Amino acid sequence: MAAAETTESTAREFLTDIGPKPGVKYPVDIRYCGECSMPTEYCEYYPGYERCKKWLEDNLPKEFEKLMSGKGGGDIEEEKDGEDKKKRQTRGGKGAVKAKKKLEPEGIKLATSTRGKKKKITIVTGLASYEIDLKAASKFFSNKFSCGSSISGDDEIVIQGDVKDDLFDILPEKWSIIDEESIEDLGELKK
Numbered sequence: 269m270a271a272a273e274t275t276e277s278t279a280r281e282f283l284t285d286i287g288p289k290p291g292v293k294y295p296v297d298i299r300y301c302g303e304c305s306m307p308t309e310y311c312e313y314y315p316g317y318e319r320c321k322k323w324l325e326d327n328l329p330k331e332f333e334k335l336m337s338g339k340g341g342g343d344i345e346e347e348k349d350g351e352d353k354k355k356r357q358t359r360g361g362k363g364a365v366k367a368k369k370k371l372e373p374e375g376i377k378l379a380t381s382t383r384g385k386k387k388k389i390t391i392v393t394g395l396a397s398y399e400i401d402l403k404a405a406s407k408f409f410s411n412k413f414s415c416g417s418s419i420s421g422d423d424e425i426v427i428q429g430d431v432k433d434d435l436f437d438i439l440p441e442k443w444s445i446i447d448e449e450s451i452e453d454l455g456e457l458k459k
């Protein structure tokens with residue numbers, strides 16, 4: 269029982285350790301291309317890639333197959349294990365490098381609405397697009413207006429009470445990044 273557990277955890281460790289990590293150079297046995305003399309995974313950046321492919325097909329058919337299946341890497345071992353191969357593909361694939369999308373200020377939108385019979389609320393959207401921390405903003409509103417305030421969406425804060433008119437002054441005053449001109453009044457939303 270204990271022995272089986274050990275084997276299992278070792279295997280798991282092995283699997284999580286094996287993937288290529290960005291920025292790490294691996295002394296795995298690298299195969300060089302006879303056409304462009306680069307490691308085979310770089311062939312596709314070589315202008316004579318078509319000739320590389322021919323060379324690879326003739327000399328390193330296994331490597332060629334692997335490159336054609338959309339992945340680099342030089343370890344033939346992994347072909348024995350389909351699952352492991354999948355893992356490496358998702359980790360080391362070209363698509364893995366995704367730049368974080370920068371937020372663009374989208375303007376602030378203010379609106380009022382009613383909750384229940386005659387409870388007014390004010391809805392503020394767009395703060396997060398200025399990279400303003402919604403949690404801090406909500407707390408600020410709550411203190412400023414002595415009322416409840418909560419985050420109600422990805423980029424939406426609901427303030428209890430009608431404080432919309434005050435916000436046109438308060439928002440640019442509190443966050444200089446917000447221009448009063450970029451605050452839009454959506455009026456009263458019908459529920």
Ligand SMILES: [Zn+2]
Pocket residue numbers: 301302303304305306308310311314320321
């Ligand atoms: Zn080549």
